Amino acid sequence: MAAWGERLAGVRGVLLDISGVLYDGGAGGGAPIAGSVEAVARLKQSQLKVRFCTNESQKSREELVRLLRRLGFDISEGEVTAPAPAACQILKERGLRPHLLIHDGLRSEFDQIDVSNPNCVVLADAGEGLSYQNMNKAFQVLMELEKPVLVSLGKGRYYKETSGLMLDVGAYMKALEYACGIKAEVVGKPSPEFFKSALQAMGLEAHQAIMIGDDIVVDVGGAQRCGMRALQVRTGKFRPGDEHHPEVKADGYVDNLAEAVDLLLQHADK
């Protein structure tokens, strides 16, 4: 593999995944990953542009940022690219008025959106809100539309909580896709539009930016398909097998965000 200097040449901005890179979620809010608080601070003091890019769709950005600041991170809402605000932009651009099947914790993100007389459905990980009655209502809304539009905030299969594995939004997206005979529009990683909106917010081209994440497919593969470079950290949901993934090869594997930042500050934009 090429030397780090070559692999990181010309990098002017960094996209950071949040869960599994900055902190590990869990009961009571979770805990920062060792060295990550300082690593973010050092990045921000450098010439590199920094942005956060997450698929979190149960919490609003406000709630997520409050949690991270409590853990010691230097982060503000305006620095976060998340599915809900990206979906709001799409809704506004296309004159879409959503029927929302989402978690109550996310509802404030849609405060400025017209939800009267819906002409699309926005689906997110709504937990217990994904009842038969709520799913059927979303289904009926879609079936009444001439051109049904289903926007899904991510397409994860499941995630892990202390109580065990939990069905994620992707499963319910598949249910509605099959019932309606349609294909959902996914907003969030690994969608190229989502990465592009983060790049746009940084004012960078894809080849000038690098993604740092713990998910080999969603973070690394997704960013690379957009023309970005990507590092995988060995924290969060990383598994040793990821370094021999059959389809995705990261531009580098690092123990944690702190090591990634060491390398970037040494080699990037040289």
Add this chain to the structure above:
Amino acid sequence: MAAWGERLAGVRGVLLDISGVLYDGGAGGGAPIAGSVEAVARLKQSQLKVRFCTNESQKSREELVRLLRRLGFDISEGEVTAPAPAACQILKERGLRPHLLIHDGLRSEFDQIDVSNPNCVVLADAGEGLSYQNMNKAFQVLMELEKPVLVSLGKGRYYKETSGLMLDVGAYMKALEYACGIKAEVVGKPSPEFFKSALQAMGLEAHQAIMIGDDIVVDVGGAQRCGMRALQVRTGKFRPGDEHHPEVKADGYVDNLAEAVDLLLQHADK
């Protein structure tokens, strides 16, 4: 198209779909389709063997038969091929102990089945029972198995009730398939095994039997793929476009069950 005599030659048995052929469901139990009560009676007085073949999976056979007898039909439980009993046979043959995610109305069909320490999931149209909590429990059962087995009673996308369209079991089957990365085993029409079990119960070979149904894909296409012949009735969910379906062509289209029986009694087994 060949004359009816040719098309029906050698038919020795008839498989009848129930909903949309015998009766139309609805609030208060529904109503028989004109001429169908007499048509079933005439078939039973003939030399032809008769069996009922349904995808009903909210009601037990007992409840379904009670409803049909109240409407005037000559039918008994032993004459009905339905997904739940077929699933029970599969469970017994393969030593499977199901976690049941089904409607309470269907639970009695599984009275003789060991449901301790489950090593598979049986999914049916459970209506309101398809809550996030119940779906997640089924998902967790599957994910704990080395070889997850998901048995789905049918794979319908949706059905119609007086209150509107309702999500059917197929949507939830797709959700679990995606989340677990598996393929469900579908018990019910159009599964070939399901049609074969009905043929076996009649003691007939596929070429000796004809299916009569209102669904061009599930009834007609499914039966034909098994080597049976099939008629579509212009009742129930029949739509004029079905007679020009791009993939499935029935061996004949008839106005209703009464006309089908007229033709069969005149031409079959000659």
